[in-house]
Amino acid sequence: MRTSAGxxxxxxxxxxxxxxxxxxxxxxxxxYVAFFPAAGLPALGAAFNPSTGAWTMAADAQVNxxxxxxxxxxRPVKVVLEQDGxxxxxxxTDHDLFLATGYVHARFRLFQMDLLRRQxxxxxxxxxxxxxxxxxxxxxxxxxxxxxxxxxxxLQPGDPSRDALLAYAKGVNDxxxxxxxxxxxxxxxxxxxxxxxxxTPIDSLLVKGDMTQTLNFTDTPLVMALLNKQLGADLxxxxxxxxxxxxxxxxxxxxxxxxxxxxxQQMSQPQSILDGAxxxxxxxxxxxxxxxxxxxxxxxxxxxxxxxxxxxxxxxxDPHLHLTLPAIWFQLTMDAPGYHAAxxxxxxxxxxxxxxxxxxxxxxxxxxxxxxxFYVEKEDPGHPGMYFWNGSWxxxxxxxxxxxxxxxxxxxxxxxxxxxxxxxxERGQTTSVWWAGNIPSQDLSVLLNVDRASSWQEFxxxxxxxFSPTHNFVFADDxxxxxxxxxxxxxxxxxxxxxxxxxGTGEYDVAGTIPYDDIPQVYNPPAxxxxxxxxxxxxxxYPYYIGTASNFFDPGYRAxxxxxxxxxxxxxxxxxxxxxxxxxxxFLAGEIVPVLLQTLAGSKLSxxxxxxxxxxxxxxxxxxxxxxxxxxxxxxxxxxxxxTFRPWWKSRAVHVDMDxxxxxxxxxxxxxxxxxxxxxxxxxxxxxxxTAADAQTAxxxxxxxxxxxxxxxxxxxxxxxxxxxxxxxxxxxVKGLSYGPRPDRGDANTPxxxxxxxxxxxxxxxxxxxxxxxxxxxxxxxxxxxxxxxSWYTNRVDAWWDGLLKPxxxxxxxxxxxxxxxxxxxx
Amino acid sequence: MRIYAxxxxxxxxxxxxxxxxxxxxxxxxxxxxxxxxxxxRAAVPISGAIGxxxxxxxxxxxxxxxxxxxxxxxxxxxxxFDHLPIVPVALTLMVGVLLGLIGGWLGSAGRAVVxxxxxxxxxxxR
Numbered sequence: 019m020r021t022s023a024g025x026x027x028x029x030x031x032x033x034x035x036x037x038x039x040x041x042x043x044x045x046x047x048x049x050y051v052a053f054f055p056a057a058g059l060p061a062l063g064a065a066f067n068p069s070t071g072a073w074t075m076a077a078d079a080q081v082n083x084x085x086x087x088x089x090x091x092x093r094p095v096k097v098v099l100e101q102d103g104x105x106x107x108x109x110x111t112d113h114d115l116f117l118a119t120g121y122v123h124a125r126f127r128l129f130q131m132d133l134l135r136r137q138x139x140x141x142x143x144x145x146x147x148x149x150x151x152x153x154x155x156x157x158x159x160x161x162x163x164x165x166x167x168x169x170x171x172x173l174q175p176g177d178p179s180r181d182a183l184l185a186y187a188k189g190v191n192d193x194x195x196x197x198x199x200x201x202x203x204x205x206x207x208x209x210x211x212x213x214x215x216x217x218t219p220i221d222s223l224l225v226k227g228d229m230t231q232t233l234n235f236t237d238t239p240l241v242m243a244l245l246n247k248q249l250g251a252d253l254x255x256x257x258x259x260x261x262x263x264x265x266x267x268x269x270x271x272x273x274x275x276x277x278x279x280x281x282x283q284q285m286s287q288p289q290s291i292l293d294g295a296x297x298x299x300x301x302x303x304x305x306x307x308x309x310x311x312x313x314x315x316x317x318x319x320x321x322x323x324x325x326x327x328x329x330x331x332x333x334x335x336d337p338h339l340h341l342t343l344p345a346i347w348f349q350l351t352m353d354a355p356g357y358h359a360a361x362x363x364x365x366x367x368x369x370x371x372x373x374x375x376x377x378x379x380x381x382x383x384x385x386x387x388x389x390x391x392f393y394v395e396k397e398d399p400g401h402p403g404m405y406f407w408n409g410s411w412x413x414x415x416x417x418x419x420x421x422x423x424x425x426x427x428x429x430x431x432x433x434x435x436x437x438x439x440x441x442x443x444e445r446g447q448t449t450s451v452w453w454a455g456n457i458p459s460q461d462l463s464v465l466l467n468v469d470r471a472s473s474w475q476e477f478x479x480x481x482x483x484x485f486s487p488t489h490n491f492v493f494a495d496d497x498x499x500x501x502x503x504x505x506x507x508x509x510x511x512x513x514x515x516x517x518x519x520x521x522g523t524g525e526y527d528v529a530g531t532i533p534y535d536d537i538p539q540v541y542n543p544p545a546x547x548x549x550x551x552x553x554x555x556x557x558x559x560y561p562y563y564i565g566t567a568s569n570f571f572d573p574g575y576r577a578x579x580x581x582x583x584x585x586x587x588x589x590x591x592x593x594x595x596x597x598x599x600x601x602x603x604x605f606l607a608g609e610i611v612p613v614l615l616q617t618l619a620g621s622k623l624s625x626x627x628x629x630x631x632x633x634x635x636x637x638x639x640x641x642x643x644x645x646x647x648x649x650x651x652x653x654x655x656x657x658x659x660x661x662t663f664r665p666w667w668k669s670r671a672v673h674v675d676m677d678x679x680x681x682x683x684x685x686x687x688x689x690x691x692x693x694x695x696x697x698x699x700x701x702x703x704x705x706x707x708x709t710a711a712d713a714q715t716a717x718x719x720x721x722x723x724x725x726x727x728x729x730x731x732x733x734x735x736x737x738x739x740x741x742x743x744x745x746x747x748x749x750x751x752v753k754g755l756s757y758g759p760r761p762d763r764g765d766a767n768t769p770x771x772x773x774x775x776x777x778x779x780x781x782x783x784x785x786x787x788x789x790x791x792x793x794x795x796x797x798x799x800x801x802x803x804x805x806x807x808x809s810w811y812t813n814r815v816d817a818w819w820d821g822l823l824k825p826x827x828x829x830x831x832x833x834x835x836x837x838x839x840x841x842x843x844x845x
Numbered sequence: 846m847r848i849y850a851x852x853x854x855x856x857x858x859x860x861x862x863x864x865x866x867x868x869x870x871x872x873x874x875x876x877x878x879x880x881x882x883x884x885x886r887a888a889v890p891i892s893g894a895i896g897x898x899x900x901x902x903x904x905x906x907x908x909x910x911x912x913x914x915x916x917x918x919x920x921x922x923x924x925x926f927d928h929l930p931i932v933p934v935a936l937t938l939m940v941g942v943l944l945g946l947i948g949g950w951l952g953s954a955g956r957a958v959v960x961x962x963x964x965x966x967x968x969x970x971r
Binding site for chain 2: 034035037038040041042044045048049062063064066067070071072073075076077079080201205206209752754755806807808
């Protein structure tokens with residue numbers, strides 16, 4: 019017994035040390051996860067503590083009357099915030115207006131602004147890790163940062179846009195300093211564990227570059243190259259023509275002046291250069307949404323006083339973009355001695371992009387002309403690191419970038435530039451890209467001048483300097499004038515097939531743009547109305563190449579429907595404008611369904627198919643939530659496209675996603691169904707000899723079977739809302755902070771655009787202006803604040819969803835409105 | 846009585862620290878409590894309670910002032926726990942408690958080692 023007492027004592031003596039060791043280990047582990055991010059979690063202590071962590075978003079969500087000092091102000095500034103968050107900035111100097119606008123933007127949207135500048139600068143990996151590395155590499159290759167730096171360096175002291183950018187950056191930085199000092203940074207900064215760096219003018223130019231990329235950096239020439247190789251040059255040229263095969267509604271019908279720039283002389287080029295398209299196409303296809311433009315969808319129109327109930331000009335605009343929370347737009351009015359603009363701005367930029375001032379109103383849609391050209395560089399092992407251009411060997415310019423990656427080592431990227439632009443693929447063939455977004459331009463200066471314009475002449479003169487993205491700018495003024503102009507760069511090449519990658523040896527280079535007086539435009543047309551919806555703006559008589567029908571331009575159904583409504587006899591009011599913005603009539607269905615019904619009248623149908631056919635027969639072609647016919651139409655049309663073209667894709671082993679070219683194929687199918695039912699396309703290899711009617715019948719059977727499988731056997735219960743939803747995506751891709759999916763009306767062809775399901779693109783801002791009554795209305799989906807705990811995060815969604823508009827008050831009206839909050843900003 | 850006084854004093858210190866942005870204050874306070882209170886069975890829970898209080902009071906104050914419902918819901922969504930706003934609240938309080946607990950434990954364990962060494966020295970000297 020006594021012999022065991024010694025070891026027990028020794029064990030007991032060791033216990034305190036073991037306890038201390040365990041305490042040290044556990045403490046170290048707890049302190050580690052409290053201080054440092056681990057296992058995908060933020061640093062728990064810093065992120066969740068109640069005083070300075072993410073909980074401060076509760077305090078940030080409160081907006082009260084305040085008096086505060088802002089460094090850099092010259093005079094006092096007043097900011098009135100309406101009950102719904104609309105901001106009215108009134109300053110005594112232009113400098114203070116931009117400074118206060120920067121402060122207001124940052125107060126409500128700092129995280130969004132930081133994401134936007136990081137995207138353009140290739141710095142997302144720094145905060146989210148290697149998941150964003152491909153995006154960062156691509157952005158640095160594409161050259162947004164280079165372009166923004168070049169644009170900034172060209173702004174001379176005294177230039178109004180330079181002063182605006184500097185003052186705006188100062189305002190943003192005032193807010194960053196304030197938020198850091200008071201622990202009021204947006205919760206996403208806290209959760210991601212970083213603080214935003216100070217804002218610079220280049221950041222604002224990067225944000226503008228992001229938007230340009232989203233709207234007009236396209237991969238279409240690569241798609242066309244693959245189709246050429248895989249589907250065959252014969253079918254590609256037939257099915258994807260330069261001019262649209264269907265009947266469209268160009269807004270500028272001509273006559274056109276004789277061309278002042280020589281049109282393309284010889285539309286041929288060596289086909290061997292198309293071999294390297296696949297790897298680059300695959301790479302671009304793998305990039306996140308928004309980095310490559312995939313077709314556009316926006317509407318705008320104006321109505322002259324002669325057709326207006328109020329006797330004044332009417333203007334309506336609804337740009338369609340990726341619908342996010344927070345939205346891309348921030349609504350405000352900007353009042354100072356030099357500026358009186360109201361409308362929506364993009365956080366990160368100091369201007370009203372769409373809106374009105376005291377005399378004019380404007381909105382925009384994407385013009386869709388080709389602004390991206392791919393060049394295959396000629397290289398030779400005997401001249402390493404060089405490319406052949408204009409008869410001699412030239413060295414690439416090389417740029418180096420570091421990409422800090424969260425949790426990983428910093429990556430290094432080298433980007434080579436040829437005379438055409440950045441090299442974006444070296445797999446197989448070296449391909450560089452000429453992109454209009456890379457031309458250093460003074461687009462911000464243009465927008466500031468637009469904000470100050472008071473007539474068509476000033477508006478048009480201001481837009482002369484606009485480069486990219488090309489937009490259809492619609493105009494209406496207080497004197498009853500209306501106009502539409504597709505301002506921007508319209509690149510021209512002397513020879514070749516610009517809708518395909520071209521040789522980079524010099525002969526096929528972009529040689530200039532269409533002269534400003536010759537770009538599409540109309541002013542006070544006799545019809546008394548103008549419209550654009552991404553359709554080709556000009557007829558087949560237009561002497562210049564501006565892009566192919568296939569993918570650069572919209573198929574034209576929204577434009578056709580808008581023109582159909584505007585051209586009805588009688589006068590139009592602001593309420594009619596509002597109704598047209600939420601119009602759900604599918605123009606294509608209106609053309610095709612009568613033909614289909616005729617075809618089905620002679621076919622043997624089951625009871626269910628007959629019931630579905632009766633639904634179509636009684637349908638008004640509106641894609642409404644409760645409409646079962648809308649479901650039948652939609653599924654039928656996509657099945658009809660597939661029934662016609664899928665066998666070709668299969669037999670010729672085409673690796674281009676058919677969805678990516680469905681607009682083009684749809685135009686063909688529409689045309690053949692209406693005018694050429696015996697087209698050879700219906701008789702694909704393996705399906706035998708068929709006509710349009712045969713394909714329609716087969717597609718209808720398949721469509722009804724597919725719907726039955728998904729929605730049951732009762733056609734009365736096949737409502738559109740059961741298969742078609744819309745969703746507003748949270749910008750940080752936090753699913754729980756998104757809105758929806760929720761059943762919604764419309765489709766890709768309706769003025770109320772809602773393609774796909776869930777549809778994530780659509781009218782990002784709706785505005786209606788009536789100069790006769792001086793009423794201005796607008797709404798966007800979302801809210802002014804990016805803080806999900808704020809009542810201004812989604813407070814506008816319901817009104818937008820219901821198709822309602824809200825009055826756009828002037829600064830004076832807002833001051834006397836109920837429930838406003840006022841910030842007095844002092845120097 | 847001494848225990849209450851310790852909780853009160855430690856709680857005030859930790860709370861002051863947290864309010865000034867030193868969210869880790871419960872840890873050193875717990876460390877001190879563990880070093881001062883002779884029994885670990887008392888020191889560790891006291892430290893945990895101090896941690897809880899020093900994080901709970903500011904949270905409750907923020908709730909009373911602003912209402913934390915939307916914030917808790919948003920944080921739950923960000924964390925992937927949609928419709929469970931209790932999760933970020935529980936996590937927050939847990940971090941506060943843990944900071945206090947480990948402080949208390951570490952302090953007590955250190956104290957025990959010191960005491961044990963002192964006993965060994967005393968035995969040897971005897």
